[in-house]
Amino acid sequence: MKTFKNIILYFSLLLFGCETIIDVELPDTPNRITVFGYLTTSDSAKVSVSVSKDVDEPEIPRYGGWPALKDAQVEILSDNNVSILQLDSVFYQGPVQLEANNTYTIQINHPDYESISATTQIPPLPSIEQVKYASKLENLDGQSTALKVTVVFNNMEDLAYYEIQVLGKYESVRIEYDVDAGQHIPVDTTMRWSSTALYTRELQGVSGIKYHYNNILISNESIDSQLIEFPFYIEWSNLSKDAELKVIVRRIDEAYFRFRQSIKSYHETSGNPFAEPVQVYSNIENGLGVFGSYSEFSKTITPTINE
């Protein structure tokens, strides 16, 4: 496909031989408070708060990080309780009692920026009956070797959003530069958890296989029947025969789901001149980012792979 993209670009560029270029002034837009917060019952309330910048302002040096917004008044409201979060070096954090099914509203005020607010309701834990897995690897489309895993839900509520992620234990080799040898050499090997690539078989897909990077977003709003079993495939290429896997199923709120969906499209189409720009979803009133929540189920499995 890349070849075709290039062919079309090549012939299009032939036409631009007599192009002239002039700089364009962008309209002034006020910078906005940007929030990323994902509440969950197993963690404390923790949000990152920063400020957007005009695209023509100088780039923020990556080594210094995008600065957190200092001196902001960050409050989380729930059931008439107000909790004030304080900035540590990175996040605004505070002692908030986080419970499933409760609604939490974040309000942020700062003298230099427009105040923002957003609300989330922490979903209940996903009700999972079991996680099934195959004992043989499959060849997907003649390209990828994968293991089929099926999450069996006990029931599926009227409208629910889920995120599935699988962590695999991968061998990680630390490499250092040996001055005497004049080259990089392996120093030690450790095992570390890392996300695996995931696939699904799509009923309508032309190739039948859909690649999901490292998380699958599902919602029963786009599925006709009540979803009870959800099969998917784990990329097995870099895993050992007796690899340990952690299957994580998160029940997520709608804002988190829509944000994750749009950010996926955003990254997938980045750099494609023929694709329409993706507007990333935000539920922050007067601001940017997302204030969402989830409840997490996880199960560690060690599949026995038969040759």
Add this chain to the structure above:
Amino acid sequence: MSRIQVPMDQIKGLPALLGEVDVLKTLQLLPGVQSGSEGASGLYVRGGGPDQNLILLDGVPLYNVSHLFGFFSVFNADAINKVELTKGGFPARYGGRLSSVVDITMKEGNAIKLSGAGSVGLLATKLTLEGPIIKDKTSFIVSARRTYIDVLAAPIIKSQTDGNTNAGYYFYDINAKINHQFSKKDRIFLSGYLGKDQGYFKNKNTSIGPNGPINYVNNIRLGWGNALAAVRWNHVINKKMFSNLSLNYSQYRFDIYNAFEEKPSMSPTIEQKSRYLSDIQDINAKLDVDFFPNPNHYIRFGVSATRHDFRPGIYQYTSTIESDTTLGAEPVHAYEISSYIEDDLKISEKLKVNVGLHASGYAVQDTFYFSLQPRISARYKVNQALSAKASYAKMQQNIHLLTNAGLGLPTDLWVSSTKNIAPQQAWQLAAGLAYNWKYGIEFSLEGYYKEMDRLIDYKPGASFLILDKPWESQVAVGRGESYGVELFAQKKLGSLTGWVGYTLSWSNRQFDELNFGKKFPYKYDRRHDMAIALVKNWYDKIDLSATWVYGTGNAITIPIQEYPYFADNNNAQLNQYRTIDYYGDRNSYRMRSYHRLDVSISFKKKKKWGERAWTIGVYNLYNRKNPFFIDSYNKLDGTRSFQQYSLFPILPSISYQFKF
């Protein structure tokens, strides 16, 4: 009502890009009709899309009407007899598109003597011949046009690449028509059109491998074009009735082919071939009957049946070293039947009404879409000079165009309505006044309101190149509305002819899956659009012409801010962020306004053999840097900046025309 006929002489007299007269570009100068991007020949009529125009060549619909990526239309002005544009108040005999009907009739051929016309320009050469085959019974016309950029550039490209590369681009089109009169009551017309754009690139090179030289050959072809054929039998049934029975064929195909060959001296040749193909093919039969029962009625009725075959976006890959692959949408076959009846009814000397009904049925994938489309338009003569008009029309369109850039690129995919994607629908209400002033000057003022439903657009991030998903899953379905006022003053008589048109309009879209469900301006929402076209003739020897156009800038989506994205709460390092562009609302940024002045002068001279003319033209006389697209780039200091790319600076042209 909402109908304009532009005389071909006026079209030919106006200045043209690189001297190449273009029918569709002239229509863009009319009120309510907008061009898309710089140079493009697509029509955007009353807030509609470029796919919503029923463009008929001798009654047969054409799909992609663009040459050279949309910079020229496929119509050769020398072969055309008449062009009529209808923007609203559609008579019931027309159907299948929402926004306009462009009815182009080819010349029928000179029945008395052989005559011809031609021209040699910077871009193309064309020749038209017409004449009798059997005097007063059978006549023909044939017209051909071809560009020659490729021929001129070939030696330069070869010399700069040591003869290893051959690349170029050309387009051609051929129109032909024969009409034969069997008797006073029977005539038959055969017409055909064949047009193609072709880009090509062939490169050979050699490298030295461990076992000797390896030869590589890369061959790329990019082509698209229409083929059209029509047979029409015109039969006079009696003094009050005649019929036209037609059999039509129309095809549009877009094709990219890429072949790579690696020929090592000691081992087998490796071949990889890939092809991306998209086409649409129609076979149609129709019967139209015209009936004049008395002077107060002119009744037309007819039936039509069409078989559509769609193959949108098929990708094929064959290789000697890998398994063959075919990706893309399954072919779709659809059947369309329609019938209509309309009456031009003269109620009184002052009041005339055209009332009709168009019925359409579309069978696709075990689904049948039926629609009844009432049409009515009325004209009331207030006095000899002033008349008031009003119309209502409901339209349905069974096919859709999937387009990314709106540039009229050949990659735009024509797709059928399916069981999941229903046909587009629209209704339009228009009302206006027309006034005939002295000196042959006519004024008209029209207002319109149009609603469109079941429009499709790519979802954010979707693209025609994503073949592993069905196109239906990549589109969003929504609605649109447009409204505005058009002012038109036209002078058809005298040595100075031309028109002034102005449109004040709004055009919006609303899709649940785009812009978070909020209404947004259509890309070609143009608040102000104005055109002035003038031709001054001196004693049939010199024609001086000028056009000036002005339009509000296109609405586009560009990033205005950026912010960091943190994937999860466990990411304690704030420097592990990715940057997201914030675009604001869809199409919330306006490009600079577009305006341009073109002029041309023609020197005509009568010769013994006929007439010749030299035409000198200047496109974009004051060298306005009109916006084509905007792109961002990163400066050395780390800031991001935006640049507007313009396509055509001041462009002079010269051409030589002759007719005999």
